Amino acid sequence: MAGVVAGAAGTAVAALLLTGCSQHDTGGQNDRQDKVAERGRSVMPFDLDQTTHHFTPTDTGGIQEVVADEPGDTEQIGLIRSHLRQEAKAFARGDFGDPARIHGHDMPGLAQLEExxxxxxxxxxxRTDGAALTYHTEDPALAGALHDWFEAQLSDHGDHAEGGH
Structure with missing residues (x-):
């Protein structure tokens, strides 16, 4: 009987430790998402709480869309369009400074995209509800770097982002 009690106690302790670890890990991710959102406010003119990022990888790159959560929100739509137009021009010059300021210079895929x-x-x-950037490359390694970059943004933006359609 003592072995059964000790086994149950051990299982309970293990469950508590795992729960504590997962809560801590989630808390760490939430802290990072909060910091990313804070830095994002200084780079992105639109309101993250009123918009959603969509990241869809494709075989030759991917599609990044930012849309207003309320389709008739002309203020957010205008801000999204202005920002993504500027980002398209910057990215075409190899300037990925805005994402680096938001997510960190060591974000996955960033160095490869810059190079x-x-x-x-x-x-x-x-788009009627915002704007999109379509990324295309014939270089499979660069497409992979873009996919890593998308995944990092998905993780960092949390509830403000979705993958695929």
């Missing part, structure tokens, strides 16, 4: 920008086409497109 390979001449092999990456970035196209801006207006």
């Amino acid at each position: 390979g920008y001449e092999r990456l086409e970035v196209r801006y497109q207006k």
Whole structure:
């Protein structure tokens, strides 16, 4: 009987430790997301709480969309369009400074995108509810770096972002 009690106690302790670890890990991620949102406010003119980022990887790159949560929110839509137009121009020059300021200079995929920008086409497109950037490359390694970059943004933006459609 003592072995059963000791085994149950050990299981309970293990469960508490795992729960504590997962809460701590989630807390760390939430802290990072809060810091990213704070830094994002100084770079992105639109309100993260009123917009959503969508990241969709493709075989040759990907599509990044930012849309207003309320389709008729002309203020947020205008701010999104202005920002993504500027980002498309910057990315085409190899300037990924804004994402680096928000997510950190060591974010996955960033260095490869900066180095390979001449092999990456970035196209801006207006949407009725915001705007999109389409990234295209014939370089599979650069497409992989873009996918890593998308994943990092998905993780960092938390509830403000979604993957795919």
